[in-house]
Amino acid sequence: MSEITTSELDRRTLLRRAAAVGLVATPGVSFLSACAGSSGDGGDTKQATGTKSADNPLGIDPKAGVEIVIFDGGLGTKYATDVDTPLFNRKWPDAKITYSATQQVATTIKPRLNAGNAPDMINNSGTDLMDFGAIVKAGQAADLSDLFAAPSLDIPGKTVAETLVPGAVQQGTYDGKPYAVNYSFTVFGLWYNRKLFEKNGWTVPTTWADFTALLDKIKAAGITPFGYAGANAPYYMVRAIMTSAAKIGTEQVLKDIDNLKPGAWTNDAVFKAAQAWGEIGTKYIDKSYLGLKHTEVQLQQNQDKLAFYPCGSWLENEQAASTPPTFEYAMMAYPGVTASDQLPATAINAAAGEIYFAAAKSKNPQGGKEYLRTMLSKEAAVEFTKLTKSLTVVAGAADGLTISPGLTSANEALSKAGKDVFMGYLFDTWYKKLDDASREAANQLMFKGGDAKKFCDTMEAASRAVAKDSSITKFDRS
């Protein structure tokens, strides 16, 4: 041994030579290999099928196993293990369900998709979710047309599609074909503490003038009137700006944006919405929120240091552990922006979310779809809402349930909106680059001076760049 240590090949020289030939890994690059599996289509997997019948509309093989993967996040996994799987097995006792849960969806699923060995049903969610547009483009998601046309499991006389809230199928539709079940139903609005507002005699505003007058009062009371987390939740703010733009100029404004129509972002409605919100940013935001994460800002709201927080109806459940008894979540629709708004102030943006899909190249895609049909039954939907305090896309499934105050308030806002419930936009899932750009632009608008023209121009340029990039798959909606 001593011969080695005393030789010219001592430790330092070895290290140095190693570095010189690049043996010390070039940073950041090696993790690319993590996703570079077999690039083939793996299309020769033998897929299980059975005979179609009235009782078996999707034609599954009753004895073939079904593998499902659930994201273990804010919704938990109990609804899958304790509700959906037993329900599935009640009808198909011989089909063995292989269940697993993960927080790393892309990390665990992506290599399997590329290897042609996908699970049959996948819940694509969380921070490590896969770009679903790219999955569709790569032919990895099964066409769900037959699922939506199949009769509902327990709502007689209706197809699965007919049991869902309007827009639910559309939300998972790519170029005219449905590929995803967006299972949970989220209502977006401004969240506040009902008890704090009652104590101070503050009333819910419907016009922008009332809104800013209330923000002034709140400010005078020593509370930050409005805020959101700039560090990781600027898309909450994007949602607010887009909702206001839709109120000014109808949902068509958002459709144009999704379709990358030239001038969609410099549209007058977008400009006016950005202008109104930019002013809120200049006058009523705490600048330090730019550096905070969503849980930190949400905690400040729970401590009554912040009055209004723009968010979706998952907020109440997410904060359940941090909400003191003096705090009761309530939600209001975004106020109307101008006197000539084309949608009423009660209009609400509500959207299906949380993607579940059947893999096209798994062993038993039909089994995966049958599992989805089980999830979309009324019985499963009711239990899901009870367990997760979230609404589902199964229409009316929550009716008659005793639900939490925040969700009740969201439900009320929905019924007040009537027919003026709109799905919103899809550019954030279709074009991740545009999504990133919108987050940064919203932060700039709200924290750096409220320049609405800059917001519009930046986003228009980003949209142009996506439109002319041939490597990005384009989608259309109407």
Added chain:
Amino acid sequence: MRHGKYPFIIGFLVVPLALYLTFVVGAYLQMFQLSLTDWSGYGAFRYVGLDNFAKLWDDSVFWIALRHNLYILIGMPIVTIGFSLFLAFLLNVGGRSGGGGPRGVRGSKVYRIVYFFPQLLALPIVAVIFGRVFGSDRSGMINGLLPDSWSPRLFLADERWALVCIAVVLIWQQVGFYVVLFSAGMGSIGQEIYEAAALDGATKITLFFRITLPLLWDTLQVAWVYLGIAAFDLFALVNIISVNKGGPNNATQVLSYQIFLNAFQNSQAGYASAIGVVLFFLTLTFAALTLRVTRRDAAQA
């Protein structure tokens, strides 16, 4: 002479080298291949020649990221090495010289261990801790210590300072390792050299520049290459503590994070591979240049 040395070494290296070839070199080769494709990360791809590189040329964010990597490459090693050298010198030679040659300052053994602590923490943990230290409201440690009359500093949320904050974290984590590395180097410098110099009336500063630094040159070179490679990385820090994905306004964007965003968020694995290829050559060029520029006749101890 030294018969049988190489078979002995090779015997030890075969297995690691095989693993290395498969999982590192293999992955690199695949990256070179993928950089010529339009692979999204899912399913099939087609070859598009050098399109990805042409796109890089026009990508303003790529240039911003590259610039940031170069800032860190220039600034961070200088500060880290300077600071580590200073501390190591104090620990080894900086104390009062008694009869038995040079020695470290009082308690140097304890310091040596304490300085090494940050190195024991995984980088993501360090990042999470410093995310709290640099918190932009009063709950952030530094802002919590500021007088109430000051408005909270934004640190990571301030475009001018965000990258500096990240560099500070990296330096904090690295210094301990280099203190130990340089200490080991200084330990191998013969005591009699210092004694002789001290007898001739050399000051501490003279000792440092005339004896320590020249005899430590090899170690410094290694340190420089290592720190340079670390300067090209920064992924974990940026991913965990930067505001809004390398923000605000791309102020903390770096190449490794661009690779991550493009490969895993934007589904442009081919494009991300092209950035990877650029990064590979940058790092290689840097290592080669450093070794060439700093080459000098080894001072024999």
